[in-house]
Amino acid sequence: MKKSFLFISCDEAKHICDKAQYGEASSWERLKLKLRISWCHITKSYTKKNTKLTDVMQKAEVNCLKNDERANIQKKFKKQLAKHQN
Amino acid sequence: MPKQQLDPNKWVSKYSDYLFNYTISRVSDRAIAQDLVSETFLAGLKSMANFKGDASERTWLVSILKRKIIDYYRRINSNKGKAEVRMNYGTSSEAEGDWLEERIADPFDKTAEDKMENTELGEAILSCLDQLPQKQAEVFKMKTILGYDTETICKELDITASNLWVIIHRARAALTDCLEKNWF
Known part of the structure; x- marks a missing residue:
């Protein structure tokens, strides 16, 4: 078995970890990540912080405008701003 | 100042x-x-x-x-x-002076405090997001807060998927740093 088959770089591990936060990492990728976490403290620490951020984002009630909603507000405001500046 | x-x-x-x-x-x-x-x-x-x-x-x-x-x-x-x-307000005369809120209030409901903390946390997150470069903040919000899928964001912002993940990675790292200083 080739070493690279199971072993991944730190950067690749971080990339998989990021994708895993959004449920976009495959089972195979998650397995490789777990393996790396078992011996690499940098990956372990990154994963811990990253998972914490995901938990915080889920816990917090954060809302933001969709692009079209923001554009709508911008459009209304621009009209008034133009009047104000003239 | x-x-x-x-x-x-x-x-x-x-x-x-x-x-x-x-x-x-x-x-x-x-x-x-x-x-x-x-x-x-x-x-x-x-x-x-x-x-x-x-x-x-x-x-x-x-x-x-x-x-x-x-x-x-x-x-x-x-x-x-x-x-x-x-x-x-009910038929019991013994309950004189009780307000509707007192009657329906659940004494075991502790969610108000949690809700307030979550609201404050949300505001702290957005304050941290304000400090990120505009593109990073935009991609992060679309992916994490609005829950858009990768393909939609890439189409809308005309970026590649690998570009998106680099932006997400930087945004998450910066946001974690900011929240560690201001919240955790």
Whole structure:
């Protein structure tokens, strides 16, 4: 078995970890990540912080405008701003 | 301390998300929240002459927004009040003086405090997001807060998937640092 088959770089591990936060990492990728976490403290620490951020984002009630909603507000405001500046 | 300056040209891009989040946690309706944010910007524009420059631009806009939210509740409560006087407060005369709120309040409900903390956390997250480069903040919000899929974001912003993940990675790292300093 080739070493690279199971072993991944730190950067690749971080990339998989990021994708895993959004449920976009495959089972195979998650397995490789777990393996790396078992011996690499940098990956372990990154994963811990990253998972914490995901938990915080889920816990917090954060809302933001969709692009079209923001554009709508911008459009209304621009009209008034133009009047104000003239 | 230097006096703060107002730049209304940047208000919508810089503060609309923060103000929207602040509003929706208090009115729980997207359309109403958008209207209140819009009204806030317009009111800000009209009262620019009153800005003394002691507070930041955002703090000043939030103070206007707070008044808008209070006005909104006054408006709806004046309608609600009419309905409340017709409500039956119960038949037991021993309960004299009990308000409806006391009767329906659940003493084991501890969610109000949690909700407040989550609201504050949400505001802290958006403050941290304000400090990120605009592109990073935009991609992060679309992916994490609005829950758009990778393909949609890539199409809308004309970026590749690998580009998106690099941006997400940087945004997450910066956001974690900021929250570690300001929240955790």
